[in-house]
Amino acid sequence: MASGARALSLRELNRSTLARQFLLERADLPVLDAVERLVALQAQLAQPPFVGLWTRLANFARIPAEIDGETIDFLFDTGATNILPEEVLKQIGDGRPANRATSFLTRSTFEKWRSKHPEWRSFDNIRTLSGKAMIEVPRVTVGGFTVGPVWFTVQSDSAFHTYMAQWMDKQTEGALGGSLLHYLRVSVDWPNAVAVFEKP
Secondary structure, X not given: OOOOOOOOOHHHHHHHHHHHOOOOOOEOOOHHHHHHHHOOOOOOOOOHHHHHHHOOEOOOOEEEEEEOOEEEEEEEOOOOEEEXXXXXXXXXXXXXXXXXXXXXXXXXXXXXXXXXXXXXXXXXXXXXXXXXXXXXXXXXXXXOEEEOOEEEEEEOHHHHHHHHHHHOOOOOOEEEOHHHHOOOEEEEEHHHOEEEEEOO
């Protein structure tokens, strides 16, 4: 050991290791810079490295979408999933399995849309894996393309206005997931914060 240097205590060593891996607080860094600094993220499946980055970084990807003439900001969530009960599957009648991709929506936005558009199919007070209400939005415009219908599963307002808001640069009203994204091909350039949407 060099003259005048002292050894780190176990606690100091522990804290410095966690800080170097962005595990003590979120880093305000672009994704590419964070990955270079971390060197690698180990996983057995494809999705965990994205969750690993998500827990380390601030300002997650936000996608604006136009619904019913209003532009609304959503998280970009390719892993949004729901499992529907048999009675809901029968009412939807689309022949698809119970385990399916979804998108998420705040309860207040759901209530607003359901009141304004009673013709939009919706379910409330149901029990699914990801929520207790769903609404089918006939048309959503994102990335210059109008697609639909898109099913949204309802979450509490606090899930997005409070919990997710702490890592966002702007409040969101939910998350766009596979129930919308399956209509499009999406290429994401994370370092430059650009998403390109195409019709397959």
